[in-house]
Amino acid sequence: MKKHRVGILGATGTVGQRFVQLLENHPQFEITALAASDRSIEKPYSQACTWKLAGAMPEYVKDIIVQPIEPPLDCDFVFSSLPSGVARETEEAFARAGFPVISNSSAFRMEEDVPLLIAEINHEHLGLIENQKQRRGFGKGFIVTNPNCAVVSFAPPLAALERKFGVKSVFITTMQAISGAGYPGVSSFDITDNVLPYIAGEEPKVETEAQKILGKFADGAIEKADFTVSAQCFRVNVIDGHLASVRVKLKQTTTMEDVRREMENFPSLKLHSSPASFITVCDEPSRPQPRLDRDNGDGMTITVGRLFPDNIFDYRFVALSHNTVRGAAGSAVLNAELLIDKGFV
Amino acid sequence: MKKHRVGILGATGTVGQRFVQLLENHPQFEITALAASDRSIEKPYSQACTWKLAGAMPEYVKDIIVQPIEPPLDCDFVFSSLPSGVARETEEAFARAGFPVISNSSAFRMEEDVPLLIAEINHEHLGLIENQKQRRGFGKGFIVTNPNCAVVSFAPPLAALERKFGVKSVFITTMQAISGAGYPGVSSFDITDNVLPYIAGEEPKVETEAQKILGKFADGAIEKADFTVSAQCFRVNVIDGHLASVRVKLKQTTTMEDVRREMENFPSLKLHSSPASFITVCDEPSRPQPRLDRDNGDGMTITVGRLFPDNIFDYRFVALSHNTVRGAAGSAVLNAELLIDKGFV
Amino acid sequence: MKKHRVGILGATGTVGQRFVQLLENHPQFEITALAASDRSIEKPYSQACTWKLAGAMPEYVKDIIVQPIEPPLDCDFVFSSLPSGVARETEEAFARAGFPVISNSSAFRMEEDVPLLIAEINHEHLGLIENQKQRRGFGKGFIVTNPNCAVVSFAPPLAALERKFGVKSVFITTMQAISGAGYPGVSSFDITDNVLPYIAGEEPKVETEAQKILGKFADGAIEKADFTVSAQCFRVNVIDGHLASVRVKLKQTTTMEDVRREMENFPSLKLHSSPASFITVCDEPSRPQPRLDRDNGDGMTITVGRLFPDNIFDYRFVALSHNTVRGAAGSAVLNAELLIDKGFV
Amino acid sequence: MKKHRVGILGATGTVGQRFVQLLENHPQFEITALAASDRSIEKPYSQACTWKLAGAMPEYVKDIIVQPIEPPLDCDFVFSSLPSGVARETEEAFARAGFPVISNSSAFRMEEDVPLLIAEINHEHLGLIENQKQRRGFGKGFIVTNPNCAVVSFAPPLAALERKFGVKSVFITTMQAISGAGYPGVSSFDITDNVLPYIAGEEPKVETEAQKILGKFADGAIEKADFTVSAQCFRVNVIDGHLASVRVKLKQTTTMEDVRREMENFPSLKLHSSPASFITVCDEPSRPQPRLDRDNGDGMTITVGRLFPDNIFDYRFVALSHNTVRGAAGSAVLNAELLIDKGFV
Secondary structure (H helix, E strand, C coil), X not given: CCCEEEEEECCCCHHHHHHHHHHCCCCCEEEEEEECCHHHCCCEHHHHCCCCCCCCCCHHHCCCECECCCCCCCCCEEEECCCHHHHHHHHHHXXXXXXXXXXXXXXXXXXXXXXXXXXXXXXXXHHHHHHHHHHHCCCCCEEEEXXXXXXXXXXXXXXXXXXXXXXXXXXXXXEECHHHHCCCCCEHHHHCCCCECCCCCHHHHHHHHHHHHCCEEECCEEECCCCEEEEEXXXXXXXXXXXXXXXXXXXXXXXXXXXXXXXXXXXXCCCCCCCCCCEEECCCCCCCCHHHHCCHHHHCCEEEEEEEECCCCCEEEXXXXXXCHHHHHHHHHHHHHHHHHCCCC | CCCEEEEXXXXXXXXXXXXXXXXXXCCCEEEEEEECCHHHCCCEHHHHCCCCCCCCCCHHHCCCECECCCCCCCCCEEEECCCHHHHHHHHHHHHHCCCEEEECCCCCCCCCCCCECCHHHHHHHHHHHHHHHXXXXXXXXXXXXXXXXXXXXXXXXXXXXXXXXXXXXXXXXXXXXXXXXXXXXXEHHHHCCCCECCCCCHHHHHHHHHHHHCCEEXXXXXXXXXXXXXXXXXXXCCCCCEEEEEEEEECCCCCHHHHHHHHHCCCCCCCCCCCCCCXXXXXXXXXXXXXXXXXXXXXXXXXXXXXXXXCCCCEEEEEEECCCHHHHHHHXXXXXXXXXXXXXC | CCCEEEEEECCCCHHHHHHXXXXXXXXXXXXXXXXXXXXXXXXXXXXXXXXXXXXXXCHHHCCCEXXXXXXXXXXXXXXXXXXXXXXXXXXXXHHHCCCEEEECCCCCCCCCCCCECCHHHHHXXXXXXXXXXXXXXXXXXXXXXXXXXXXXXXXXXXXXXXXXXXXXXXXXXXXXXXXXXXXXXXXHHHHCCCCEXXXXXXXXXXXXXXXHHCCEEECCEXXXXXXXXXXXXXXXXXXXXXXXXXXXXXXXXXXXXXXXXXHHCCCCCCCCCCCCCCEEECCCXXXXXXXXXXXXXXXXXXXXXXXXXXXXXXXXXXXXXXXXXXXXXXXXXXXXXXHHHCCCC | CCCEEEEEECCCCHHHHHHHHHHCCCCCEEEEEEECCHHHCCCEHHHHCCCCCCCCCCHHHCCCECECCCCCCCCCEEEECCCHHHHHHHHHHHHHCCCEEEECCCCCCCCCCCCECCHHHHHHHHHHHHHHHHHHCCCCCEEEECCCCCHHHHHHHHHHHHHHHXXXXXXXXXXXXXXXXXXXXXXXXXXXXXXXXXXXXXXXXXXXXXXXHCCEEECCEEECCCCEXXXXXXXXXXXXXXXXXXXXXXXXXXXXXXXXXXXXXXXCCXXXXXXXXXXXXXXXXXXXXXXXXXXXXXXXXXXXXXXEECCCCCEEEEEEECCCHHHHHHHHHHHHHHHHHCCCC
C-alpha cells in the first residue's frame, strides 16, 4: 500500500517531535517534509532540532532538510503544531494552496465552519468541510482541528453523559503538565515545589470548546451543546498528563452505575491509532495518576476515576489524558486516519 | 512576666517540630515537657527526634528528656499533635487530669461541645468550654481544637462572605502539600512527576468542618452554618502550602469589589502570633503560589487570588495557607494565646 | 518450545514488580510461583500487591496465589529480590533445596564462590558454580548474583578500559534515583527540592564490587582486579536511572579515541534481553540524562557521555544505567538467559 | 550615621532581586539607583520587575524608577549582576566614571589586577586595587569581584586546608541548584525527574578560580595557589543551594580531627553580613542537605559534612553553600562591607 506523504509545520517543537515519534513506522503515513522557523531551515532535522523526548531522535528523520513554513511542501497533507499567532495566516495559506491542514493549533478551533474533532465523538462534524471549502474559496485544501489539551481530558466522559442524560453545568479544575507549555515553556524556578494558579488564555478555551465538540451537526452547521463550563486551570510539576477534577449536573437523573457504563461503553474506533478502550474507568481509590496512567492505550485512552455522587451537583469524577499524545499530536494523527477512512484525504 | 509552661504531645513528629520551632523565644510560653511514643521516651529530644525542618534543631529543647504521653506532665497546658487514633483517649485523659488540651488532632473537632477554632473567626465558640467541662465532668481541663489543614485555607475567605452575604454552596478542589501527611508520609516514588487524586479521610473533613467553624454560638451550643461543601482533594509535589480552588454561591448578590473588601477587611487580632493581615487578596494573575506565598505573615496569613465572577456560581477564587503553620501548629499556638487573652488559661 | 518455569521471591516489592513486567511474554520463561512476606500469602497477586509501575498490573499474574518464601516452590528456578537481611538464610535454603537462585540481593555478592555477574563482562565466572555446589553441599541448586545498581552504571565502561589498558584508580560520585530505595523508600519530604548526601551501606558496595566483577577466573577462583575505587553516593529526585560521575587513572596511556572505541565496541550478547548496544557513547554535551536515556535499549544499555581527558587522572566521563532494569531485575533475567545458554539451567 | 548610596546594575534579574532583598533595612546601605535593560527603563521597579523571591516585593523599592545601565548613576558605588557578555564593557565604564564596582559577574574575575574575593579568606587581595587604578587609568573607580557560585561552596574548606597543610589536587563533582541559571533559566521540562550533566562554561571556572582566591598577595600581585582542580558539574532539581562532592590530596599528612578543626576554626568576620560561623562541620550522616542547610547563617555559612578519610586521596567531604546568597548577592554585599571597613569606599 502506498503511504500518504505528510508534512509537519512546526516540526522542531515538542508537539512537532511527538508527531515525528508517533509517525515512525506508521502504516499509512510517511514524513516527506519538515517545516520550521527561520533559524532551522536548510539544516538537516538532526541539527535543527534538539530532541527532547525519551530516547534518541529516530533515524528516519535525521537527514530530512528542514524547509520554511510556506506552501507548497512536497506532501499530500500537513500536520500543524504552530503557535496560534502564526497559525492563522499560515494554515489558511496551506489550505488555500490545496493542502488539507490537520491542526493542533487554537487559531481556527472556534470558527464555525471548521471541525473541532475528537474522532470517537463527533466525526459527523466533518460535514463542515464542504461548507468551509465553498465559503473560503478553498480548492482541495481545508482545515480540521483538535481541541485544547485540557479539554481532551474531560470532554470524552462528558460526551458519554451528554448523549444519554444531557449535561447542564460542569465545574472543571485542571492540574496540567508542564509539557503543555512547550519548550522551554515553564521555568523550573516557577514550578519546583510549587503550583501555578494561572495558565494564560487557558480558562476561556476550557469553558467554550466542549460545547462545540459535543454539538450537533445539522443543516451544514454545528449547534453547540447548551451546558455551561466553569474552569480554573492550574499548572503542576508533572511532565506529561493533564488531570481534571470534574463536577457535573445532568439534565436527567440517573444512577452511578449507568454513568459508569455509559463512559466505559463509549465505543472506540478501528483506526490504527485508536486505543482498545477510549474511556477506562478505574476503581482503585488513588487512580488515575498522571505518571502511572498517562500512557494507557499508548497515551490515547482517557482514564477516569473517583467517580462518586456529588453533594451539590449530580456526580464528581477525575479524568486524565496524555496532553501531548491524546491532547495534541496523537489526536491529530487519529484525525488524519479518520479523514482517510471517511474519504476526505 | 512569668511564662506559661507548656507540654507537647507528639513532640517528635513534623507538627511537633513546628511547635518547637514556633515556641522558641515565644514571649508567653516556655516548653517544659515533651512527650512522644515509646521508642523516644527517656531520651533527650536531640536523640529522640530527627529534625526535619530547615536549619538545626533549636538549642533550647535538645536536652529535654522525652516523656510518655500520659498525664500528668510538668506544665500548665498541652499542645497535642497526636494521630487521631491515639488522640481520642489520650486527650480526654489529659483534660480529665486538669490540663487544657489545645489540639491539632481531628479526634474531637466535630464533638458538639468542643470548640473548632480559627481565632479570628469564632472566638465566641469558647463559650462551649463551660458546657464541655460540666458534661464530661472535667475540672480545670478542657479540649479545644483547630481545623483540618485544608479547611483552614478556604474557611477564612468564606467566613468573610458568610457573615455579610450568606453562603449557599461551595465547590472546593484542593492541591495539598506533602508535609500534610507527616513524616515519612508520602513516598517520593508516588509523588515525583505525579499528582495523587486521593487523600484518605480528607474529603469528608473538608465537606463538614467549615459549617461548624462558621456556625453561630447561641444558647450554649453551635448552630452550624447551612451551606453545602463539595470537596475533591489532591496531593501535589509541594513541600508546604495547601491551595484551594473555590467556587461559591452566595445567598445575597453583591459586587466583586464588595467581596474583595470583605475579605481584606476581615480583622486580624492583636495576639503575638497574629499576622498583620489575616486575609490578603493579591492582584497578580499568577498568585497565590505555594512556594512564594506560604510564608506570608510568617505563615499565618491566608492569601487569596484570582478572584473573579464565576459563570455558574457567583464567584471563584484561589486560597492558600501554610498547612503546618496556620493549618496546624501555628493555629494551635494562636488558640493558646486567645485562651489566655480571654482568661480561659 | 517448553518454557522454564520460574518463581519470584519478594514478588510484591518494586523489583519484584519489575520481574513481573519484564517476564510478560518472555519467550523462555513463565512465572509459576510468586512468593512474598506474610501479609501477602494466600491472596491473589492482584490483591497482595499495589502495582507501582506505569500502566495496569499485567493480567497474567493477577490470579496467581502468593505463597510463603520457603522452598519448595512449583518452578524450575527462582529470581530473588529479597532484602539482604532475609536473603542470606532464604536464598541458601532454596539452593539447598535444589533451586538455582538468581539473586538481586546483596547477601552473597561478595562470597568467594558466588558469581557476581554482568553477563557481557564475566560469564566465565560461572565456573564458580561447580565449586560452590561442592563446598556448600548443594545438589542441583546454586546461587548467582548481579551487582549493586549503582555499580552497574560504571562497571561496564570500566571493564572496557580494564581489559585493554588496565585501571589503576577510580573516583565515583553517584546521583541515584529514588526507585533504588524500594517502596515506600525515600520520603518525599526528604527529597523534594533536595539532594541527600548519604545512602546507607552504599559506598562500601560501590568501592568493592567492581573489582570482583572485573576479576579473572582462574584455578576455580576469582582473582579480583587490583584497582581502587573511591565512592561518594547521593540520592537525587529522579524516578529511575543512576548516574555516575567518573574519573579514571589507567595503567597504560592511551588516546581518547581508543577509550571511546573500547567502550562502544564492547560486545553485546545474543540473548533475548541483550540490548543491541551494551555501551553507547553519546556526543551531545548535555547527555546522558536519566529521564531521556534510562530506557535506551529497553533499559539494558549503559549510556556514557561527557568523555574527556581529565586534568588529574587520565579520563573523566558520566555513565548512566536504569537502576531497576539493568541494575536489578533486567540483569537477573539476562543472567537466567545466560545460565540457560551455557547449560547451567 | 549616613548610609552609603548604592546602585544595582541588572536590578530585575534573580540576583538583582536578591540584592534588593538583602539590602532592605541594611544599616550601611540604601538603594538610590536601579538599572536594568531597555524594556525596563523609565518604569517604576514594581512594574519593571516580576518578583520571583518568596514573599512580596519590598515596599521601599517599588517606586524607584529603573534607569539605563550607563554611568553616571546617583549613588556612591554599584553592585553588578550583569551577564558576563555585557559586564565587561559596562563595568569598566562605571569604574572609569569613578564608581567602585562590586561585581558578581565573571567578566573580570580572572584579570590579574582585579580582586576575586571571599571576604573571610583573602581580603589582602584588596591590595590589587591600587595597581588596577593605575594600570587602567581609573580615578576613584575600581572593580572587585566575587567567585562563581559553585566555587564558593568548596573554596572555604579548601582554604582552611591550604593554609595549614597545603593542597595538592582536588576532585570536585557539583550538584547545582536551578536558581544558578537565572530566570527563566532551566526549563522544567529539562530538570523534572532528571539531572543535567552539563552547565555551559562552568567546569573551567570551577577548575581555575579557587587557585586565584587562595593565592598569595605579594609585591602587588597574586601568586596563584599551585593545586589542580578537576571538575564535573551537574544541575539538579533543587531551588537553591549548590552541593560539592570533594576529594582532596594534601601536601602534608594530617589527622581527620585536625582537618575538621581547621575548617571549624576558620574565623568569620565582624561585618554586618558575616555569619556567626563561616564554616560549620556537621556530624549527622545525612547532612548537609540543600533544603535544610542552605539558609544556615542566613545563607552565608558554608556547611560541610561527610568528612572521612578517602581511599585514594587523603580526605573526602561534602560542602554546601546558598548559591544566590553566599554564592552571589550576599558575597557582594559582604565585599562592600569589607571595602568600607578597610577604607576603600
